[in-house]
Amino acid sequence: MNSLRIAVADGIVISWRNLKRVPRIPELAIFAILQSIMFVLLFAFVFGGAIPLPGGGSYREFLMPGIFVQTLAFASVTTAIAVADDMTKGLIDRFRSLPMARSAVLSGRTFADIVYNIGLLIVLMLTGLVIGWRVHSGVLDFIYGVLLLLFFTYAMAWIGVFLGLSVPTVEVAQQLGFLVIFPITFLSNAFVPIETLPAALQPIAEWNPISALTGAARELFGNPNPFASNSFPGEHPIFMSIVWTIALLAVFMPLAIRKYRAIDR
């Protein structure tokens, strides 16, 4: 169909321009990576010794999947900032004045984010390998795990788009992003086993999508995965991360699209 062809072609052009941003402002990617590496160093070498893993195992191998999920979650802030920037600079208006596929601005954006996040993930995995992280499962499980992470990234990108379209300035996008992402990554099993958290916070951490994704990645990569208690999400992290990702997409994709369509109000 012709309109589908245009939608794909325009989406690719938009993805291209979003990805061009990465080498043109290398600081963005470099800081994202440095921030994650800082977390790796902090937890692996500073706090790591003091964090007991129920059931044993290497803390560094436990840590890396948490770092992957945290970094990918933070990437949604990068998305929000870029979208807010396009809004305030009038670029979105320019796109809207062109006879291009309406879907392309958002589909191109979120597709570019996946590509960018694949790059981030590769760098992080290499970092992990350097400090002693290993995959102990089979190739298929590994690929399954990576796909789950990318699927999650896709949902996070839509949250980023929604945020970016909703805020008045880039600075607000940035602050709001950190305000949301920091607490939810810390109220999870990303850095510490859930049973080391205060009892009152444990249920929150168990049902946290970050915990589900981290748990799923640990399971599929064959890393230590001491998910606390006999809670349902703790026992089914893969199932829970699929449910969570679909739920986030089901909520934020329509919200973002509606927001985008309502720009002409």
Next chain:
Amino acid sequence: MAVIEAEGLVKVYRSRKSDVRALDGVDLDVQEGTVLGLLGPNGAGKTTAVRVLTTLLRADEGRATIAGLDVARDAQAVRRLIGLSGQYAAIDENLTGRENLWMFGRLYQLGTHDAKERATELLTRFDLEKAADRVAKTYSGGMRRRLDLAAALIGRPKLLFLDEPTTGLDPRSRLGMWDVIRTQVREGATLLLTTQYLEEADALADEIAVVDQGKIIARGTADELKTQVGGERIEVVVHDRDLLERAAQLIAPDGSASIDEHTRRLTVAAEGGAQQLVDVVLRLGEEQIRVDDVGLRRPTLDDVFLALTGHAAETAPESEETAAPTTAEGESA
């Protein structure tokens, strides 16, 4: 045939604190191949009108058509016909000038090869060849403006909307921009342009519509408007404030001179042109009234407003001005 038509456009920006009636019943029509200048002070509603006509903003009331196509219902078809250069340059700062044009060409549905050729052609035409492969972040304000206009022309649109195309340009770049705009018109484009300068509307537009507080308060050719305003004026700055009244009597016995006590300035319409100026100077000389300054000047937007509305073209409180993109400040080519 009118290719741009609008009837009773109303747009109200609603916010918690107050509602702004940016368009308050605007009727417009622009004939094919002509240039309409929307002239108005800050906050008059020019940008809002352009945004409605270019499908970016939905009007609350009224309707507008471009070549017979409704801007709200047939937005996509309208976009195939128009080129827009907004008030603030909307270009991707992280792409080069060439990449920007290529991208907009592709999104205008040109083939990739076509888009490339068109980009090169426009870069040459807009004197951006040397900077073509530099990221747009490094462009001066004038270069951004030109790149933005080039982007508007990428698909060879029949209809062009230019929102204050020369604001922020130095005098030489402004003349260059005028040339480019005139070329487009010569090649058959229909153009709607907004400006705050009567002089610019005069130079470029076949017809001028004066906008104030969301309404069109006058329409006509530049000459017609100037006649309404009364052509040129004579301005005299009297040295001694006590003699202001006396001097006003001398230069305009009918009492038509306007007096600004604070600046000691007298203004009077000068149908008689230079000869009338000479007469005024002679009369003042005879009475030995000392003057600090005297001269003939053309009517400005202020005069037009004063004449049409009875109030000066005051600038509406501009809350969004400060939040506007930084590209507007300190520009020069």
